[in-house]
Amino acid sequence: xxxxxxxxxxxxxxxxxxxxxxxxxxxxxxxxxxxxxxxxxxxxxxxxxxxxxxxxxxxxxxxxxxxxxxxxxxxxxxxxxxxxxxxxxxxxxxxxxxxxxxxxxxxxxxxxxxxxxxxxxxxxxxxxxxxxxxxxxxxxxxxxxxxxxxxxxxxxxxxxxxxxxxxxxxxxxxxxxxxxxxxxxxxxxxxxxxxxxxxxxxxxxxxxxxxxxxxxxxxxxxxxxxxxxxxxxxxxxxxxxxxxxxxxxxxxxxxxxxxxxxxxxxxxxxxxxxxxxxxxxxxxxxxxxxxxxxxxxxxxxxxxxxxxxxxxxxxxxxxxxxxxxxxxxxxxxxxxxxxxxxxxxxx
Numbered sequence: 001x002x003x004x005x006x007x008x009x010x011x012x013x014x015x016x017x018x019x020x021x022x023x024x025x026x027x028x029x030x031x032x033x034x035x036x037x038x039x040x041x042x043x044x045x046x047x048x049x050x051x052x053x054x055x056x057x058x059x060x061x062x063x064x065x066x067x068x069x070x071x072x073x074x075x076x077x078x079x080x081x082x083x084x085x086x087x088x089x090x091x092x093x094x095x096x097x098x099x100x101x102x103x104x105x106x107x108x109x110x111x112x113x114x115x116x117x118x119x120x121x122x123x124x125x126x127x128x129x130x131x132x133x134x135x136x137x138x139x140x141x142x143x144x145x146x147x148x149x150x151x152x153x154x155x156x157x158x159x160x161x162x163x164x165x166x167x168x169x170x171x172x173x174x175x176x177x178x179x180x181x182x183x184x185x186x187x188x189x190x191x192x193x194x195x196x197x198x199x200x201x202x203x204x205x206x207x208x209x210x211x212x213x214x215x216x217x218x219x220x221x222x223x224x225x226x227x228x229x230x231x232x233x234x235x236x237x238x239x240x241x242x243x244x245x246x247x248x249x250x251x252x253x254x255x256x257x258x259x260x261x262x263x264x265x266x267x268x269x270x271x272x273x274x275x276x277x278x279x280x281x282x283x284x285x286x287x288x289x290x291x292x293x294x295x296x297x298x299x300x301x302x303x304x305x306x307x308x309x310x311x312x313x314x315x316x317x318x319x320x321x322x323x324x325x326x327x328x329x330x331x332x333x334x335x336x337x338x339x340x341x342x343x344x345x346x347x
Contacts, residue, residue, distance in 0.1 A: 085135035086325015114185035122195030124251030143338035198223025
């Protein structure tokens, strides 16, 4: 992958996005013909549009972010998400600072007063920012009727653990302290995120329960909960489904370094779960290395007496949360997640 001038790069992304959107708008039968024999693994069939998207990535030799130096990897992640973002309608967007970190507040066209989702982006604690998840946050807010406050956090390797952890806890406490200013009903405050962001949302929920801080709901989208990662899904889907073993190994190296991967602040699956944890919705993807650890955490929550709804999107891959501008199945999955948020907070 090469990065040209910003103007040329924007044109390339626009053209590639148009081609991808056209391909993923084809009838499913045509997508199956173009994408090759249906991928079946662990009793699950990969969605036709997702399979075609992965094949197109291979044909153009799109390099994974983890194969590049960290600064270029960050640009690659933004490129990937921009390609699949589309133009997502939203009532209003406002940039602000939350506990000293950049943040963005998404207000849907038909906003319900009171509820708010504090959101943390994914990216392996080394990639991702407000821009990489802008489209997904817009769709989540607009479809749920719930305002979404996305907060950036420090990334490794420049700022390894516990930087992101500390930033996430500080963001939640800031929202609680500024609830009146934000027009937030503390009884309708939720926390959520995808992948690494799901990890941060989970640990925020744990610490909120311990500290007695208000939190009504946790929305965990294929959360990273076990940095040890000795699961069947980690082995089954280590290559070929966007998130790779090399990516996960690099993420651990950048975030944890020589630290303990079983530290409950890093891997909430090993945490002693306190009483009073907020109800949770856990979404996993069938073709995701993180699938089993996310579902194991949902079971841990349930065993601790937490009300949990677990939904596996069997035909999806890790990263579907960002594929909202192209592809029918991934957008439908995110729309379903938005419905669960709406129901949970009465949006």
